[in-house]
Amino acid sequence: xxxxxxxxxxxxxxxxxxxxxxxxxxxxxxxxxxxxxxxxxxxxxxxxxxxxxxxxxxxxxxxxxxxxxxxxxxxxxxxx
Amino acid sequence: xxxxxxxxxxxxxxxxxxxxxxxxxxxxxxxxxxxxxxxxxxxxxxxxxxxxxxxxxxxxxxxxxxxxxxxxxxxxxxxxxxxxxxxxxxxxxxxxxxxxxxxxxxxxxxxxxxxxxxxxxxxxxxxxxxxxxxxxxxxxxxxxxxxxxxxxxxxxxxxxxxxxxxxxxxxxxxxxxxxxxxxxxxxxxxxxxxxxxxxxxxxxxxxxxxxxxxxxxxxxxxxxxxxxxxxxxxxxxxxxxxxxxxxxxxxxxxxxxxxxxxxxxxxxxxxxxxxxxxxxxxxxxxxxxxxxxxxxxxxxxxxxxxxxxxxxxxxxxxxxxxxxxxxxxxxxxxxxxxxxxxxxxxxxxxxxxxxxxxxxxxxxxxxxxxxxxxxxxxxxxxxxxxxxxxxxxxxxxxxxxxxxxxxxxxxxxxxxxxxxxxxxxxxxxxxxxxxxxxxxxxxxxxxxxxxxxxxxxxxxxxxxxxxxxxxxxxxxxxxxxxxxxxxxxxx
Numbered sequence: 001x002x003x004x005x006x007x008x009x010x011x012x013x014x015x016x017x018x019x020x021x022x023x024x025x026x027x028x029x030x031x032x033x034x035x036x037x038x039x040x041x042x043x044x045x046x047x048x049x050x051x052x053x054x055x056x057x058x059x060x061x062x063x064x065x066x067x068x069x070x071x072x073x074x075x076x077x078x079x080x
Numbered sequence: 081x082x083x084x085x086x087x088x089x090x091x092x093x094x095x096x097x098x099x100x101x102x103x104x105x106x107x108x109x110x111x112x113x114x115x116x117x118x119x120x121x122x123x124x125x126x127x128x129x130x131x132x133x134x135x136x137x138x139x140x141x142x143x144x145x146x147x148x149x150x151x152x153x154x155x156x157x158x159x160x161x162x163x164x165x166x167x168x169x170x171x172x173x174x175x176x177x178x179x180x181x182x183x184x185x186x187x188x189x190x191x192x193x194x195x196x197x198x199x200x201x202x203x204x205x206x207x208x209x210x211x212x213x214x215x216x217x218x219x220x221x222x223x224x225x226x227x228x229x230x231x232x233x234x235x236x237x238x239x240x241x242x243x244x245x246x247x248x249x250x251x252x253x254x255x256x257x258x259x260x261x262x263x264x265x266x267x268x269x270x271x272x273x274x275x276x277x278x279x280x281x282x283x284x285x286x287x288x289x290x291x292x293x294x295x296x297x298x299x300x301x302x303x304x305x306x307x308x309x310x311x312x313x314x315x316x317x318x319x320x321x322x323x324x325x326x327x328x329x330x331x332x333x334x335x336x337x338x339x340x341x342x343x344x345x346x347x348x349x350x351x352x353x354x355x356x357x358x359x360x361x362x363x364x365x366x367x368x369x370x371x372x373x374x375x376x377x378x379x380x381x382x383x384x385x386x387x388x389x390x391x392x393x394x395x396x397x398x399x400x401x402x403x404x405x406x407x408x409x410x411x412x413x414x415x416x417x418x419x420x421x422x423x424x425x426x427x428x429x430x431x432x433x434x435x436x437x438x439x440x441x442x443x444x445x446x447x448x449x450x451x452x453x454x455x456x457x458x459x460x461x462x463x464x465x466x467x468x469x470x471x472x473x474x475x476x477x478x479x480x481x482x483x484x485x486x487x488x489x490x491x492x493x494x495x496x497x498x499x500x501x502x503x504x505x506x507x508x509x510x511x512x513x514x515x516x517x518x519x520x521x522x523x524x525x526x527x528x529x530x531x532x533x534x535x536x537x538x539x540x541x542x543x544x545x546x547x548x549x550x551x552x553x554x555x556x557x558x559x560x561x562x563x564x565x566x567x568x569x570x571x
């Protein structure tokens with residue numbers, strides 16, 4: 001099980017974290033990955049400048065925007 | 081220099097700041113006896129007979145600032161030696177006295193405090209125990225009852241004056257709302273402070289990466305800081321060492337949704353449901369209307385809801401609530417809520433912490449705080465809870481009739497509860513707020529201005545999320561227990 005932690009602290013929230021989460025949830029559903037990938041909201045991941053801050057399991061913080069969610073998903077979840 | 085509404089706030093602030101500063105520097109135990117002299121340098125006294133007494137009072141304030149009397153579980157304490165200046169003799173004989181023959185007043189006085197001289201009754205104030213019997217029996221209504229500020233402030237009827245004329249708090253009745261703390265002109269009643277614990281926790285977290293200390297901020301923050309932007313305050317709080325700052329208003333969103341559902345399920349059986357977010361109001365029902373205990377909503381308060389959410393998402397979390405409320409300090413000590421919120425501090429105490437750490441808010445860059453919806457944010461004012469629940473009922477299309485009665489202050493709450501007790505309430509939901517105006521009128525608010533209500537709504541409109549649903553759309557709330565006590569059907 002891969003866990004995608006998406007920061008929902010204020011800075012990330014304002015940059016669209018909630019929409020990023022909802023898009024990730026849609027992608028997981030679309031591709032029938034419910035058993036393999038989970039999205040979790042997390043409070044401050046400590047890198048507010050990288051908003052929206054996303055962390056896959058215990059990996060590095062990756063900066064994701066609303067418009068590149070799918071690209072992130074393909075690169076880090078499917079390809080990762 | 082920071083501006084305060086009164087000198088009482090100022091002196092409390094000075095003590096808290098010194099205590100916080102030494103706690104931060106690790107010198108509190110060494111310096112604790114030097115603080116009074118630092119705050120009262122002398123040589124002339126300001127409000128009392130001499131500097132020695134003023135310093136003795138400061139020492140008592142330090143005791144309260146460092147947790148107070150451990151054997152007294154009330155958050156609110158009277159500083160005995162500071163409570164002796166009240167200029168008001170509660171009962172005085174007025175011009176209306178005719179110097180009659182009956183002398184019912186002196187006959188009824190249990191301590192022989194009334195004497196007659198020059199065709200007029202007089203009260204020997206040294207003997208008077210303020211029982212009020214003379215007033216009751218006077219045929220001319222000639223005895224005036226001018227109550228002390230603290231007693232006047234206490235709508236829970238928990239304050240009395242003892243034989244030595246000191247204020248005494250009846251813990252059985254006190255709801256810890258802090259009204260007396262705010263109203264005593266001499267600051268002789270104070271709330272216990274846990275800033276030292278908070279300072280120590282933040283220090284520990286600095287060394288230990290496995291501790292994340294979260295500041296959760298009450299929505300009443302909207303009316304607290306007039307000279308700087310809220311966004312600067314957020315940066316300031318972070319600079320104190322908090323891992324993140326989260327709005328309690330998000331907890332209020334959670335509560336609105338949960339409480340609306342609970343209301344829908346239980347109102348037919350209960351008839352009337354009351355709100356549960358104000359701990360002083362809840363305590364008032366428990367102490368004065370035990371028959372209505374089961375009518376109190378079983379939903380936790382926004383503070384507890386957000387604490388549980390954060391702890392669910394981050395197992396390293398420790399949580400400090402920052403608000404305008406003294407009763408919240410009592411709420412977190414309730415058996416069923418232990419381990420949720422770790423500490424409660426007030427806006428007054430936050431100010432002291434920031435200044436002790438040398439953080440200049442006006443120089444702080446603007447941070448961000450945006451976790452909740454408009455509805456979560458308006459919980460801070462009277463009427464907000466009802467509006468939020470009404471909104472959820474409409475949005476979720478819940479099939480229930482919602483008739484709220486918003487009670488602003490304990491006196492209004494009492495009226496509604498009295499009527500509810502005899503099943504005559506023209507409504508089915510009582511929104512109870514112990515403080516006038518709601519949380520923005522809280523005892524430990526920095527400002528109690530008339531414009532505060534507008535500030536709350538203005539601040540509410542700045543929330544990024546519009547509806548409660550929007551605000552909660554990324555959280556899996558099914559995994560979080562939002563009930564105070566396990567529900568009967570779960571047993």
